[in-house]
Amino acid sequence: xxxxxxxxxxAFRDRLRGWLAEHWxxxxxxxxxxxxxxxxxxxxxxxxxxxxxxxxxxxLSWPRAYGGGDATIMQQAIFYEEMARARAPELPNAIGxxxxxxxxxxxxxxxxxxxxxxxxxxxxxxFCQGFSExxxxxxxxxxxxxxxxxxxxFVVTGQKVWTTYAQFSEWCLLLARxxxxxxxxKGLTMLLVDMHAPGVSVRPLRQISGEAEFNEIFFDxxxxxxxxxxxxxxxxxxxxxxxxxxxxxxxTIARQLLLRHGIDAALELARRTARDGxxxxxxxxxxxxxxxxxxxxxxxxxxxxxxxxxxxxxGAPGAEGSAAKLFWSESIxxxxxxxxxxxxxxxxxxxxxAHAVDDGYWQLRFLRSRGDTIAAGTSEINRNILxxxxxxxxxx
Ligand SMILES: Cc1cc2nc3c(=O)[nH]c(=O)nc-3n(C[C@H](O)[C@H](O)[C@H](O)COP(=O)(O)OP(=O)(O)OC[C@H]3O[C@@H](n4cnc5c(N)ncnc54)[C@H](O)[C@@H]3O)c2cc1C
Numbered sequence: 001x002x003x004x005x006x007x008x009x010x011a012f013r014d015r016l017r018g019w020l021a022e023h024w025x026x027x028x029x030x031x032x033x034x035x036x037x038x039x040x041x042x043x044x045x046x047x048x049x050x051x052x053x054x055x056x057x058x059x060l061s062w063p064r065a066y067g068g069g070d071a072t073i074m075q076q077a078i079f080y081e082e083m084a085r086a087r088a089p090e091l092p093n094a095i096g097x098x099x100x101x102x103x104x105x106x107x108x109x110x111x112x113x114x115x116x117x118x119x120x121x122x123x124x125x126x127f128c129q130g131f132s133e134x135x136x137x138x139x140x141x142x143x144x145x146x147x148x149x150x151x152x153x154f155v156v157t158g159q160k161v162w163t164t165y166a167q168f169s170e171w172c173l174l175l176a177r178x179x180x181x182x183x184x185x186k187g188l189t190m191l192l193v194d195m196h197a198p199g200v201s202v203r204p205l206r207q208i209s210g211e212a213e214f215n216e217i218f219f220d221x222x223x224x225x226x227x228x229x230x231x232x233x234x235x236x237x238x239x240x241x242x243x244x245x246x247x248x249x250x251x252t253i254a255r256q257l258l259l260r261h262g263i264d265a266a267l268e269l270a271r272r273t274a275r276d277g278x279x280x281x282x283x284x285x286x287x288x289x290x291x292x293x294x295x296x297x298x299x300x301x302x303x304x305x306x307x308x309x310x311x312x313x314x315g316a317p318g319a320e321g322s323a324a325k326l327f328w329s330e331s332i333x334x335x336x337x338x339x340x341x342x343x344x345x346x347x348x349x350x351x352x353x354a355h356a357v358d359d360g361y362w363q364l365r366f367l368r369s370r371g372d373t374i375a376a377g378t379s380e381i382n383r384n385i386l387x388x389x390x391x392x393x394x395x396x
Contacts, residue, residue, distance in 0.1 A: 016298060060075045074308065081257060094251075102243075142184055154229075157222070161205075189222050199220055200218070210367075289338050
C-alpha cells in the first residue's frame, strides 16, 4: 500500500474538503437531535444526498454512463474519510449505493442499470434489502417467500423481516423462491420490486434504541414484471453473494470512520469529564482502554486499506471482508461501552434530560450498536465464513 495520495486524488480531496467546509458547518451527532421524527430526518438526508450528487460527489467509482464519476475506488474512500472528518451525516441510500448498485453493475440488464443506477445516486430511489425472513436469517437461502411465474410476471407472496428503511424505500432487492423442488440455494431468484405496487405492506419494528429503522414487509400476490429479474432465474444466490460481499467488504471503509470518529469523541469526553479529583483521561484503567480502542481503530484502518489496494488492482471483495466486519462491530461495541463508563452515573440520563452528556447521544449509539454484531451476518456466521473460506477448515 502506498500511503501517499497521487496528485489527482489530492486535488479531488481538496475540492471535496472545500465543498464540505462551505456546506456542512455543524456536527451531525448533535444536529440529528433537532429532527422530531425519523421521517423528518430522512427528508433532510435525501436532500443532503441530492446536493452532494449535484456537486459530483456521489457514485464516484460507478460508470459515467449511469451517473457515476468513473474514478477509482480510492476517491470513494477519500469521500468517506472527508465526510467523517467534517462530521457530516452518512448518505441515506446506503443500501442502494454500497450494495444494490454494485450488484446491479455486475448482474443487472442494461435497462435495469439505466433505470435504477442514476436514481440510486440522486436518492430518487431509496432501496431496501429484502433477504431475511422470520425463519431464515443466518441461513438466508432457506427463505420461503414465493415468486410464481404467470405470463410475463412473477406473483410474489410471503414475508420479509428486519428490512432497514423499507418504510422510506421506493424499491426492494428481493430474494424469492422460484423453484421449491430444487436444492435450497438453486431455487432462488433475485427480483427488483416496486415498494408501491399493490399488495406490498410495511410495518415498522421498534428497536432497543427506541428508533424504528427496520420493518416487516408483507407481499400479498404482488405482480413483478419478469424484466425485473436480476441475473438468472433460479440464479439468485449468486446475486445474493455478490451483494453480501459488498456489504461486508467495501462498506467497512465507511464503518471504520464511524469507529475513528467515536475514538476522537471518547478522547474528548475523557478529557472533560471529572473523575476522582482529576479527569477521566487520568484514570489508569480508562487510559489503557482508550489506547486499546485507538489500536483497534488503526488495525482496522490498515486492513481496510489493504482490501482497498486489492480492489484498486482489479480484484473483487473477498471473504476476508468478514474479518473487517466482525472486528469493526465488536470494536465499536467495546468503544460505546467505554464511553458510557467514562460518563459514569450520567450515563443513566438519556436524551432530553438537562444533565445528559452530549444529549444522550452515546447512549443511543451504545444501544444501536447491539445490532451491529447481528446485521450483515452475525459474528458467529462471519467466524464460520473465515474458518471455511479463508482458513480452509471443514464446513460448518
Ligand atoms: C440493525 C439490523 C439491520 C438489519 N437490516 C436488514 C436488512 O435491511 N435486510 C435484511 O434482509 N436483513 C436485515 N437484518 C437481519 C439480519 O441479516 C439478521 O438478523 C441476521 O442475518 C441473523 O438472522 P436471525 O436474526 O434470523 O438470527 P438467527 O439466524 O436465528 O441466529 C440466531 C443465533 O444463532 C446463531 N447461529 C445461527 N446459525 C449458526 C451457525 N451455523 N453457526 C453458529 N451460530 C449460528 C447466530 O449467530 C445468532 O446468534 C438486520 C438486522 C439488524 C440487527
